[in-house]
Amino acid sequence: MTGVTVRAPAKINLQLAVGPLRDDGYHDLVTVFQAVSLYDEVTAAIVDGPGEDVVGVSGEGADSVPAGPDNLALRAATALAQVAGLSPDPGRHLEITIRKRIPVAAGLAGGSGDAAAALVACNELWAGGFGPPQLAEIAARVGSDVAFALLGGTAVGRGRGEQLTPALAPATQYHWVLAFADGHLSTPEVYATLDRQRARAREQVPAEPGLDPALMSALRSGDARLVGRALSNDLQPAALSLFPALRKTLAAGLELGALGALVSGSGPTCVFLAASADRALDLAASLSGAGVCRSVARASGPVPGAAIVSAAR
Numbered sequence: 001m002t003g004v005t006v007r008a009p010a011k012i013n014l015q016l017a018v019g020p021l022r023d024d025g026y027h028d029l030v031t032v033f034q035a036v037s038l039y040d041e042v043t044a045a046i047v048d049g050p051g052e053d054v055v056g057v058s059g060e061g062a063d064s065v066p067a068g069p070d071n072l073a074l075r076a077a078t079a080l081a082q083v084a085g086l087s088p089d090p091g092r093h094l095e096i097t098i099r100k101r102i103p104v105a106a107g108l109a110g111g112s113g114d115a116a117a118a119l120v121a122c123n124e125l126w127a128g129g130f131g132p133p134q135l136a137e138i139a140a141r142v143g144s145d146v147a148f149a150l151l152g153g154t155a156v157g158r159g160r161g162e163q164l165t166p167a168l169a170p171a172t173q174y175h176w177v178l179a180f181a182d183g184h185l186s187t188p189e190v191y192a193t194l195d196r197q198r199a200r201a202r203e204q205v206p207a208e209p210g211l212d213p214a215l216m217s218a219l220r221s222g223d224a225r226l227v228g229r230a231l232s233n234d235l236q237p238a239a240l241s242l243f244p245a246l247r248k249t250l251a252a253g254l255e256l257g258a259l260g261a262l263v264s265g266s267g268p269t270c271v272f273l274a275a276s277a278d279r280a281l282d283l284a285a286s287l288s289g290a291g292v293c294r295s296v297a298r299a300s301g302p303v304p305g306a307a308i309v310s311a312a313r
């Protein structure tokens with residue numbers, strides 16, 4: 001096998017409940033992830049000739065993605081090689097090519113998706129033979145959202161988001177409109193802002209964040225209206241205070257008839273739930289004309305996690 005191409009979906013969070021700051025600097029989370037049909041594509045290939053493993057990135061936001069060992073796809077490949085006990089071959093190296101459609105630092109876990117795609121691609125390329133549970137374990141070490149990008153669908157995430165349980169729900173497809181912002185938000189900065197806001201308000205944060213029963217029952221019913229009403233994100237006030245223009249984006253989408261609206265993860269992407277594929281098309285066109293975001297995309301979910309699209313010899 002000389003080259004394997006895998007595509008990985010973006011994620012949105014239908015609920016993101018954040019516990020208090022822990023001593024190790026992390027927060028316990030309860031989140032409901034959904035994988036949506038906006039994909040990055042990652043090709044892993046073995047190339048003859050000595051040298052370091054390399055990453056090439058093209059597409060949406062490619063300039064702000066590290067091309068060296070800090071790239072999450074390469075970190076994932078390195079982690080897999082270690083677990084597989086592979087030692088570097090002086091005559092050959094790994095080349096990872098990433099075609100990005102998921103905007104960078106947008107709250108859509110594009111980097112985690114690339115890491116998941118690299119795990120699937122390299123497992124095939126090197127005939128690693130690892131099954132989903134072993135890959136999920138390696139994924140959790142690379143980053144908190146990587147295991148979900150492998151799994152896909154709709155799932156509840158606990159811990160730092162890596163302890164996953166697939167959500168029991170009918171096969172409803174939800175139609176989303178994604179409004180990409182003109183700017184980025186740093187995930188650690190959004191969490192730090194939330195901690196400061198909570199301290200200032202002397203908010204009593206429950207030690208264990210809880211799953212929202214209204215959202216879970218809405219998902220079981222498959223009723224998009226109920227799901228729209230139950231969307232929630234504890235990080236949203238922090239994201240809005242760092243990026244006030246997002247208030248206008250959210251308000252515009254709701255005025256234009258979205259069933260629900262929220263900032264995805266740590267933002268700044270805003271996501272809107274539409275009642276049907278046609279409504280999503282209308283909403284996307286109107287939002288794009290309203291001048292409240294950089295660009296707009298439509299996506300449906302849930303979709304499967306990282307999967308091979310081609311393998312060449």
Ligand code: ATP
Nearest residue numbers: 064071072104105106107108109110111112114187
């Ligand atoms: P998070 O998963 O932390 O919530 P996000 O979804 O907002 O992040 P990502 O697009 O995953 O954003 O990027 C987060 C950071 O990871 C960026 O600052 C980027 O420089 C770095 N990064 C490393 N590798 C990649 C990659 N392959 N694609 C995108 N970003 C990457």
